[in-house]
Amino acid sequence: MSITVNLPSVLAAHTGGARTIEAAGRTLGEAVADVAARFPALGPRLRDEAGKPYPFVNFYVNDEDVRFRGGFAAPVQDGDEVTVIPAIAGG
Amino acid sequence: MPHASVAAPPLALTARPLRCRHCGTEHAPAPVAICEQCLGPLDPIYDPDRPLPDRETIAGRPASLWRYKEWLPLDGEPTLSLDTGYTPLVDAPALARRLDVARAWVKNDTVSHPSLSFKDRVVAVAINAAAAFGIDTVGCASTGNLANAVAAHAARAGLTAWIFVPEALEAGKIVGTSVYGSRLVRVRGTYDDVNRLCAQVADRFGWGIVNVNLRSYYGEGSKTVAYEIAEQLGWRSPSAVVAPMAGGSLLTKLHKGFGEFFAAGLITGDAPRLYGAQAAGCAPIVRLVERGGSELEPELPHTICRSLAIGSPADGAFAARAIRETGGWAAAVTDEQLVAGIRFLAEDVGVFAETAGGVTVAAALALARAGRLGRADEVVLCITGHGLKTVEAVRPALAEAPVIAPRLREVSTLVEQSPSA
Numbered sequence: 001m002s003i004t005v006n007l008p009s010v011l012a013a014h015t016g017g018a019r020t021i022e023a024a025g026r027t028l029g030e031a032v033a034d035v036a037a038r039f040p041a042l043g044p045r046l047r048d049e050a051g052k053p054y055p056f057v058n059f060y061v062n063d064e065d066v067r068f069r070g071g072f073a074a075p076v077q078d079g080d081e082v083t084v085i086p087a088i089a090g091g
Numbered sequence: 092m093p094h095a096s097v098a099a100p101p102l103a104l105t106a107r108p109l110r111c112r113h114c115g116t117e118h119a120p121a122p123v124a125i126c127e128q129c130l131g132p133l134d135p136i137y138d139p140d141r142p143l144p145d146r147e148t149i150a151g152r153p154a155s156l157w158r159y160k161e162w163l164p165l166d167g168e169p170t171l172s173l174d175t176g177y178t179p180l181v182d183a184p185a186l187a188r189r190l191d192v193a194r195a196w197v198k199n200d201t202v203s204h205p206s207l208s209f210k211d212r213v214v215a216v217a218i219n220a221a222a223a224f225g226i227d228t229v230g231c232a233s234t235g236n237l238a239n240a241v242a243a244h245a246a247r248a249g250l251t252a253w254i255f256v257p258e259a260l261e262a263g264k265i266v267g268t269s270v271y272g273s274r275l276v277r278v279r280g281t282y283d284d285v286n287r288l289c290a291q292v293a294d295r296f297g298w299g300i301v302n303v304n305l306r307s308y309y310g311e312g313s314k315t316v317a318y319e320i321a322e323q324l325g326w327r328s329p330s331a332v333v334a335p336m337a338g339g340s341l342l343t344k345l346h347k348g349f350g351e352f353f354a355a356g357l358i359t360g361d362a363p364r365l366y367g368a369q370a371a372g373c374a375p376i377v378r379l380v381e382r383g384g385s386e387l388e389p390e391l392p393h394t395i396c397r398s399l400a401i402g403s404p405a406d407g408a409f410a411a412r413a414i415r416e417t418g419g420w421a422a423a424v425t426d427e428q429l430v431a432g433i434r435f436l437a438e439d440v441g442v443f444a445e446t447a448g449g450v451t452v453a454a455a456l457a458l459a460r461a462g463r464l465g466r467a468d469e470v471v472l473c474i475t476g477h478g479l480k481t482v483e484a485v486r487p488a489l490a491e492a493p494v495i496a497p498r499l500r501e502v503s504t505l506v507e508q509s510p511s512a
Contacts, residue, residue, distance in 0.1 A: 009294050010127040045130055055386065055408055056113065057130045060287065065403060067389050085290045086125040086132075087405040 002078035003031050007042075008086060014041040023082070028059060029072030031082060046084065047072075056087045104167040104223045109133035109307050122224050122299055124306040132405075133307045135164035143355050146326055156212055156315040162351055163315075164308045165219055171248045172215035176315050178203050180323035180471070185439035186452075187470075190459045194469040196329070197440050198320055201448070201477040206243040206267070208236035208445075208476035209316060209341070214244045216312035217301035221250065226299035230254055232289035233302075234282050234337065234398045235264030236445075236476045241301055242271035253298060255285050260397060263480040281392060283403045302338075313341050317348025320471050321358045328353075328363045331419070331464055333455045334473040335447040336367040336376045337399040339410030341473070346413035363471075365414050366463065367421040368454030370394035370446075374423035376404055379411040381421070387411075395426045395484050396446040398476060420463045424453035430488050432456070433478060443478030449485075451475075 003023045012019045021039070025031035029051070036043025047053055052072070059066045060083040066074045076082065106120040113131025124133050143161050144152075152158035156176025157169055179199045187195035200209035214237070221229050230253035231241045238254045245252035252273040256264070257280060269275045278285045286303075293300040301309045321328055328349060334341050342365055352358045369377045372394030379387050387407040392400035404410070414421055424432070429446055432453030437443050444452075451472050458464050478485065495501040 008125065008130075008290070010123070010125055010130070013127065045128070054113075054130065056132060056405070058287075058403070063284070063287075065283065065287075065389060067403070068391075083287075083291075085287055086130045087403070 003076050004081045005031065005035060006081065006083040008084060010086075011042060011045060011084070014045065015039050025076060027072065028061060028066055028074045028076055028082065031076055032059075032072065058085050058087050059083070060085065104165055104169060104219060106220050106223045106308060107135040107137065107164040107166065110136045120223075122220070122226060122304045124304050135307055135311060137162070137164070146322075146357060149322065149357075156215060156312065156319075159315055159318045162311075162318065162348075163216055164311050165216070165223060167223075169215075169219040171218050171222055172211075172244050175204055175211045175215040177319055180320060181440060181442065183440045183472075186435070186472075189435060189439060190455055190464060190470065191466060192459065192464055192468040192470050193466060194329075196320075196324075196469075196471045197436070197442055198316060198471055198473045199442055200316070200473070200475050201442055201444055205247070206236070206239040207480065208240060209313070209473070210237045210240035210476075211244070212315050213237075213309045213312035214240040214301055217299070217305045217309035218244045218248055218250070220305050220308035221299040221301075222248070224299065227251065228253065228296075228298040229305075230289070230292070230298050230300045231302050232256075232282070232286040232300070234400060235260050235268075235480065236398055237302060238264060238268040238273075238275070239480070242268045242273035242275070245273065246271040253292070255289055255292070257282050257285055257397070257400075261481045261483055263482065264397075267480060282401050283389070286401075286403075310340050310344060313344035314348030314351065316341070316473060317345045318352060321349065321352050324471075326358050328358055328360060329469045329471045330361070331364045331366060331468050331470045332473065333366040333368060333451055333458070333470060335399055335451045335454075335475055336369050336407075336410055336421070337401045337404065337447070339367075339376050339404045339406035339408075341475070342367050342376075342410035343406050343413050345473075346417065362417055364419040365417045366419045366454070366458055367410060367414050368451045369421070369423050370396040370399055370429060370450050371423040371425050372396075373400045373402055375402060376407040376410050377421040377423040379407060380414050385412070396429055396450050398445060398447045398481070399450060420458060420461075422454040422457040422461070422463075424450055424457060428453040428457075430485055433485050434488065436474065437478070442474060444474045445476040445478050445481040446484045447476055448474040448478070 111126035373392035429449035433449035
């Protein structure tokens with residue numbers, strides 16, 4: 001339980017109000033799977049039925065977009081901070 | 092006591108309800124752009140039975156984007172930014188010859204009121220949505236044009252504006268934001284870093300970040316580019332439209348806007364093919380169009396076209412789909428080509444565009460040379476921002492003006508040396 005996951009407030013309803021939760025895993029995908037197992041309502045909002053990330057939900061490990069680090073295969077370790085942010089943009 | 096005839100009070104402004112584009116869940120009107128069920132993007136729901144104006148009614152309304160208010164996501168009368176929109180559609184025969192197409196026009200949002208870019212359109216809608224929700228602080232994540240627009244519209248509305256931009260931005264974009272008294276914050280990083288930060292800011296502070304939590308309303312303002320093109324062409328569609336792509340929203344809203352006018356019977360015939368333009372140093376949407384599929388690969392931007400430097404465009408996949416559905420295509424151009432594009436537009440049309448306009452012209456040329464635009468085509472180029480915002484980009488390519496003493500003889504010498512027309 002050493003990775004911190006920051007959630008957008010719209011998802012806090014599925015964690016009993018918590019916007020920051022702990023997770024375990026060696027990859028981002030494992031950490032997300034761990035979160036999904038402990039918060040069943042949250043799981044399908046973070047990944048699709050095949051266990052893949054949605055195109056409109058972005059994950060960051062220590063502020064870096066994980067799509068530059070292999071997506072859910074990106075390695076994570078103790079002390080890492082994962083941030084979940086819906087994709088919304090426009091210059 | 093005589094009865095005074097009392098006009099009905101204006102309807103209080105309210106925002107339309109929202110629906111998730113992904114899962115279809117409906118949401119009450121709110122400054123929230125994300126579905127709480129699936130995190131998908133929310134779009135406004137319009138009443139399909141609402142009365143729609145005909146051509147004559149629209150043509151008789153004031154020359155602003157509000158003449159199309161039935162297609163904008165607010166009910167009641169807007170009270171802010173009433174004078175934005177309805178920019179000129181400029182006939183461009185010299186540009187048509189350069190492109191070797193039948194006709195060409197420039198949709199000239201370089202003269203958009205008040206901040207000289209098409210972002211005035213989206214902010215005009217967003218600021219009224221903010222008013223409908225009683226929000227007193229607005230903001231944005233921006234590559235520059237949106238920063239200028241939010242700062243200007245917020246100033247005249249008396250709202251506080253917090254504006255976040257990448258640290259490395261052109262002087263014109265910085266000055267053109269801070270002059271309005273906004274809280275301008277420069278962030279070390281790319282636009283994508285700024286955007287991520289603003290998603291967290293909107294979540295934390297409850298402000299109306301126009302392109303984050305007000306995005307569902309904001310984005311609809313871009314549709315007015317399509318409505319105006321159709322009306323200004325005499326209620327018809329061109330055969331092709333070329334537009335710059337940053338987040339990809341303009342392309343998707345052009346698609347939606349033309350579609351709505353066809354659905355309303357205001358225009359008939361074939362829908363325009365939509366073409367997207369990006370700088371080669373940041374072209375994730377062009378590469379998605381070329382590659383096919385729906386999975387966008389983000390990029391780290393390396394281009395002087397900062398206004399289009401979004402490496403992780405949220406609407407990229409939607410833009411690519413709109414391009415392919417309409418039979419269009421996309422092109423990426425080098426920084427050198429975009430500077431040449433700025434000069435072609437200035438010399439052919441008399442319009443001075445910022446870097447994104449240079450990208451659009453250069454991409455149109457590339458598409459024409461590749462046979463994507465043909466001799467029968469009637470093409471509209473969306474030129475979205477004024478060149479005085481990015482003089483750094485084009486200045487090195489221009490000849491230095493001669494400096495002379497105030498003597499007629501020196502002018503005569505210059506005239507003799509000048510190449511004849």
